[in-house]
Each structure stands twice: as C-alpha cells, then as structure tokens.
Amino acid sequence: MRSKNLVVLGIVAAIAVGGAFWLRSQRGAGGRLVIAVIPKGTTHEFWRTVHAGAMAAAREKSVEILWKGPTRESDYAGQIAIVENMLDRKVDGIVLAPTHAESLVPVIRRAKNAGVPLVVFDSGARTRDFVSFVATDNRAGGVAAARELARLIGRRGPVAMVKTQPGGASTEEREAGFRETLAREFPDVRIVAEQYGMSLRERSLAVATDILTAHPDVAGFFGSNESSTHGVMLAVKGRGLAGRVKVVGFDASEDQLRALQDGLVHALVVQNPFRMGHDGVVAVLEAIRGRRPERRVDTGVTLVTRENLETPPILKLVHPR
Numbered sequence: 001m002r003s004k005n006l007v008v009l010g011i012v013a014a015i016a017v018g019g020a021f022w023l024r025s026q027r028g029a030g031g032r033l034v035i036a037v038i039p040k041g042t043t044h045e046f047w048r049t050v051h052a053g054a055m056a057a058a059r060e061k062s063v064e065i066l067w068k069g070p071t072r073e074s075d076y077a078g079q080i081a082i083v084e085n086m087l088d089r090k091v092d093g094i095v096l097a098p099t100h101a102e103s104l105v106p107v108i109r110r111a112k113n114a115g116v117p118l119v120v121f122d123s124g125a126r127t128r129d130f131v132s133f134v135a136t137d138n139r140a141g142g143v144a145a146a147r148e149l150a151r152l153i154g155r156r157g158p159v160a161m162v163k164t165q166p167g168g169a170s171t172e173e174r175e176a177g178f179r180e181t182l183a184r185e186f187p188d189v190r191i192v193a194e195q196y197g198m199s200l201r202e203r204s205l206a207v208a209t210d211i212l213t214a215h216p217d218v219a220g221f222f223g224s225n226e227s228s229t230h231g232v233m234l235a236v237k238g239r240g241l242a243g244r245v246k247v248v249g250f251d252a253s254e255d256q257l258r259a260l261q262d263g264l265v266h267a268l269v270v271q272n273p274f275r276m277g278h279d280g281v282v283a284v285l286e287a288i289r290g291r292r293p294e295r296r297v298d299t300g301v302t303l304v305t306r307e308n309l310e311t312p313p314i315l316k317l318v319h320p321r
Helices: 002-027 045-061 076-088 105-113 138-152 169-185 201-214 226-238 254-262 273-288 312-318
Strands: 034-038 064-067 093-096 118-121 132-135 157-163 189-196 220-223 246-250 267-270 296-298 302-304
Touching: 034 045, 034 076, 034 273, 045 064, 045 273, 076 093, 076 105, 093 273, 105 118, 118 273, 132 273, 138 169, 138 220, 138 246, 138 267, 157 169, 157 201, 157 226, 169 189, 189 201, 201 220, 201 226, 220 226, 226 246, 226 254, 254 267, 267 312, 302 312
Parallel strands: 034 064, 034 093, 093 118, 118 132, 132 296, 157 189, 157 220, 220 246, 246 267
Antiparallel strands: 267 302
C-alpha cells in the first residue's frame, strides 16, 4: 500500500512539474523567456526611449518583453498593481522604475520571495531586494545643473526650481544635488522658490508662472525632469523673457532640443534612457541564468548645450537607434 501511494505521489508530482513547465513554455513565443519592463509612466518621451532600448536588448537576446506602466508617474497604486499582475502571470524577470521610493518596497520584496529576479532602473527604492540598479548618477546631474546655471547668470542672483513630485528618488537626488551645490559653491546665488510640477507639463507651467509673478527678478530656473523643464520654458516664453531668464533642464525631448537650438533653454542635463532599458534587460537576464550582474550600473550624465548639440557623440545620445 505504501509503495502504491508513493507511485501515485510521484505521478502527481511529475504532472505538476510538467504542467508548470508547460505553462512557462507557453508564455513566450517559441518558449522564450518573458521579461516585464515597468516604467514610471508612459507619456514622456524619456520612457519611449527606454522602451526602444529594452526592445533592442530583447532582439539581441531573443526574449519577449511585456511593456506596461501607469499613464501618470504619480499613480503609485497603479504601478503596484501592474507589478503584482506580472508576478501573477509568472514572468521570468522584472525591470522596474519605481514611482515612489517607499511605496514600491513591499511588491519588490514579494518578487524576491517569489524567486523572480528584479532589476531597478532610473529611480531607486529604499530596499536591497533587487539584483541590480541601472541608473544615472542623479545627484551628479543636479550638481552639473547648478554649476551651469550659476555660470550662465554670472554666479549671483535669484533662481528658482520646479521640482518633479514627492517621493521620486531620482528627481529628489537631482534636486538635492542642485540645492547643495549652490549653497556650497555659489553663496551669491539664492534659491527664492521651489515648487512641484507633479510630473505634469500643465502643472509645471502653472507653478513656473506663479514663481515669475511672485519673483519677477528671477535670473534662472532649473527643471528637474522633462515635464518640469517643459513647463518652465513655456512660462518664460509666455512672459516674453526668452533668453533673459536662463533655463537649465533635465532630459532631451524633441521640444526641449528645439528650445535649446532657439535659445529658450540654455542647457540640458541628459541621461541615457536607451541604455537604461537595454542594460536593465541584460542585467535581469544574467540573474535569471544564474549569473551575478553588476550591483550598480551608472548609465552616465551629459551636459548638452547649443554649442555641442550637433557633435557626433551628442547626436548619438539624443537620437539613439
């Protein structure tokens, strides 16, 4: 009887294992590994470039990408639900740009407990339950922005900052780097206003306009992401202050690049979102295959100005293929 029970249990176990393998092999075309890439949002050009990089890695490595993110970068609950859905679908790995450094920690831990390798990219989370962090040195980006804006305004005068949103680790690092560098290196440059644009162009325009109303002597602005930069440049243009008020922004949308050429924006601190998407997928694949990816991958930061915009390295950076 005992022998018969063992045989039955063995058959059940074999069916279960075989069934699990069948389910896994059916997820990707041709049995390919399936990687979920989950950005903070999907509306900014930055994320479209991340997507292009992830797809390039997918072609190189013959894996399938599931690309899904919340529409708004402030939708923490929506992003958590997406990660949970991907875990329920039993994807092989996840590449995640957390919308909030704290709110995404429990679901990142759930991925670790489920044995699903997870790479964090672009923006950090306050946990170590991931296999690699692929991102810009955002504090260094804020430092570069502070130094360039100080240079542009002659190292003295009032400036303002349109920030992104509370809780976003990447943009908070940029903003801290900007603030600390001005305080340490440029004591005659004063930040007279800081407001959040909530990662929305319209909100960023509104708060930048309010700042110009309250502080008409502002000599320069720093926008800490694509949407905040866009709002700042529209506010400056709307007030007829193009060229007079110096603008240093972050990222390189087509609108921002045109504004740089036209003299409305004076410098852009540019990341490498294509590489983030590409290297994030490569790192999670290494973990899936039992190798140990680099714990921290710095994808670089570059100051782009009207003077260097047309040089081959910058053109390759802002128009990746």
